Amino acid sequence: MMATFRFCPKCGTLASADARTCGRCGAKLPAPARAAPEAIPNPNRVILTWAVYIVAAIGGFLLLGVVFVLALTYLFR
Numbered sequence: 001m002m003a004t005f006r007f008c009p010k011c012g013t014l015a016s017a018d019a020r021t022c023g024r025c026g027a028k029l030p031a032p033a034r035a036a037p038e039a040i041p042n043p044n045r046v047i048l049t050w051a052v053y054i055v056a057a058i059g060g061f062l063l064l065g066v067v068f069v070l071a072l073t074y075l076f077r
C-alpha cells in the first residue's frame with residue numbers, strides 16, 4: 001500500500017495519511033483521499049458486465065423465439 005500524505009487545509013503542514021487532525025494547528029483534516037472503487041478498472045467487473053450482456057442477449061433471443069413459436073402455433077392452428 002502506498003503511503004499518502006496530505007496537507008493541512010488551515011496551515012499547510014504535511015500530515016501523515018492516518019492523521020485525523022493537524023499536528024501543528026490541530027485543525028481537522030479531511031478524510032484520506034482514496035480512489036473510488038468504480039474509478040479503478042476492474043477486469044473481473046468488465047468480464048461480469050459482458051457476461052450479463054451475453055446472458056441477457058441469449059435470454060432475450062430465446063424469449064423472442066418462444067413468443068414467435070407461440071404466436072405461430074396460435075395463428076396457424
Ligand SMILES: [Zn+2]
Pocket residue numbers: 008009010011012013022023024025026027
Ligand atoms: Zn494545520
